[in-house]
Amino acid sequence: MPVMRLIKSICLAILLAAFAASTISAQGATQAMQQDPACQSLTPAAAGGPLPKDQDTVVVRWLGWTNYELAYRGNVYLLDAYYDRGPHSHPIGVMPKDFKKANAIFIGHAHFDHISDAAAVAKQTGAIVVGASFGSEVVAKEGLPAKQFKAVKGGEVMQYPGVTVEAALGHHNVIATQVPAGHLEKQAATLKVASLDQPLTEEETKQAAAIRARGSRDPKIATDGVINYLFTFSNNFRVMIADSPGPVTDQQRALMQKVPSVDVAMLPYVDFDAGIPPLVELVKLFKPSTVFLGHHDGAGTMNWASNYPAALAIRDASAKTRTMEVVYRTPVCFNTMSKEMVIGW
Ligand SMILES: [Zn+2]
Numbered sequence: 509m510p511v512m513r514l515i516k517s518i519c520l521a522i523l524l525a526a527f528a529a530s531t532i533s534a535q536g537a538t539q540a541m542q543q544d545p546a547c548q549s550l551t552p553a554a555a556g557g558p559l560p561k562d563q564d565t566v567v568v569r570w571l572g573w574t575n576y577e578l579a580y581r582g583n584v585y586l587l588d589a590y591y592d593r594g595p596h597s598h599p600i601g602v603m604p605k606d607f608k609k610a611n612a613i614f615i616g617h618a619h620f621d622h623i624s625d626a627a628a629v630a631k632q633t634g635a636i637v638v639g640a641s642f643g644s645e646v647v648a649k650e651g652l653p654a655k656q657f658k659a660v661k662g663g664e665v666m667q668y669p670g671v672t673v674e675a676a677l678g679h680h681n682v683i684a685t686q687v688p689a690g691h692l693e694k695q696a697a698t699l700k701v702a703s704l705d706q707p708l709t710e711e712e713t714k715q716a717a718a719i720r721a722r723g724s725r726d727p728k729i730a731t732d733g734v735i736n737y738l739f740t741f742s743n744n745f746r747v748m749i750a751d752s753p754g755p756v757t758d759q760q761r762a763l764m765q766k767v768p769s770v771d772v773a774m775l776p777y778v779d780f781d782a783g784i785p786p787l788v789e790l791v792k793l794f795k796p797s798t799v800f801l802g803h804h805d806g807a808g809t810m811n812w813a814s815n816y817p818a819a820l821a822i823r824d825a826s827a828k829t830r831t832m833e834v835v836y837r838t839p840v841c842f843n844t845m846s847k848e849m850v851i852g853w
Contacts, residue, residue, distance in 0.1 A: 538848050538850055540562055541562070541841040542850055544841065546839060547841035548852040550839070553569075553579035554584045554607050555602050560580065563670075566580045566741055566841070567839050570834055573588070573621060574622060574751040574776055575589065580670065580671060583611045583668060585611060585613075585671075585673075586610050586613040589604075589626040590621050590625060591625050592719060593719070595708055595709075597806075598812070600836045602837070604628040608632065609633055610629060611636075612635050612668070613637045614639070614673070614735075614737045615640075616678075616737075616749065616751030617640065618646055619729065620720045620722055623646055623724075627651065627722075634656075637656060639657075639659070640661065643659075650722060660675040671739055671741050676759040677759040678757055678759075679752070680731075680734050680752045680754045681778060681779075681783070682755060683779050683786065686786075703809070704808075736748065736749060738763060738767070746767060746771050748773045748774070749773070751774075751776055752776055753783060753786035764793055764794060769794070773796035775790050775791065775796075775802070784818055791825055796829055798829070798831075798832060799819075799830070815831060818831065840852070
């Protein structure tokens with residue numbers, strides 16, 4: 509055998525062996541996640557469900573609206589806390605009373621539909637509530653001790669076992685200023701007319717008002733009170749959460765100059781068509797491989813937006829980004845090393 513051919517054969521053999529080894533290890537991570545109860549159970553880890561067995565597994569679970577759970581190395585991190593959404597909403601399958609375990613609750617902003625259940629859950633679990641100062645009064649009114657609230661402005665770096673969390677100041681959505689005057693009101697009225705949903709009873713109206721009261725209406729929230737969080741797990745696996753699709757800010761840009769892209773982003777899809785352009789801007793900024801959409805699951809069915817138009821716009825803007833379609837409480841497991849994903853249920 510001529511020497512060159514021999515060298516070529518050896519190289520090919522080495523390449524094939526390397527490919528086989530990487531395939532086996534990849535299959536290994538997938539199989540391990542498939543067999544891990546944390547990747548199969550519909551019970552959130554925060555509500556007593558299983559925690560991931562592997563040191564390199566992160567479980568991402570959508571808990572309705574912009575609520576998520578991240579379970580990792582024996583710890584549970586909650587993002588936003590709006591579980592009791594009131595009458596005629598789709599039940600998420602967990603209510604504030606079910607929460608038993610959380611290390612920290614990261615609040616994106618202090619409007620009621622992001623913070624209303626933070627105090628209740630923090631009291632039960634001992635979790636620290638992290639968020640802009642606007643939230644401190646909200647949780648204090650609900651009886652949460654001041655030492656359980658950590659105020660952030662953006663720029664903070666927080667350490668937890670095996671994970672670093674960086675806060676960045678975002679901006680609230682300004683969609684009302686980007687559409688023709690009266691568009692959102694007209695949209696809401698039209699959806700109401702087309703819906704089979706019954707009007708709220710007097711009792712239900714009171715329930716809804718009580719939930720709305722567990723939030724802040726400070727107008728400064730728009731510019732000074734929306735916080736994004738970037739989680740960096742082992743092997744530099746990055747997860748970004750933004751809970752309002754506002755115009756891109758300097759802090760968001762600065763954060764994304766330090767990191768090239770994120771693996772997972774949880775992003776808000778609000779106000780149907782009108783919310784797609786600002787959502788796409790966040791996708792272009794964060795360059796996520798996988799996107800979870802939230803905030804589109806309003807009451808009834810007319811107020812629940814299909815992921816499809818948003819997912820299509822996201823794919824057009826960023827071909828490497830896939831948009832997840834998951835229902836409440838489905839565990840989605842990621843191996844931080846190989847980046848493989850396993851969707852339970
Ligand atoms: Zn808001």
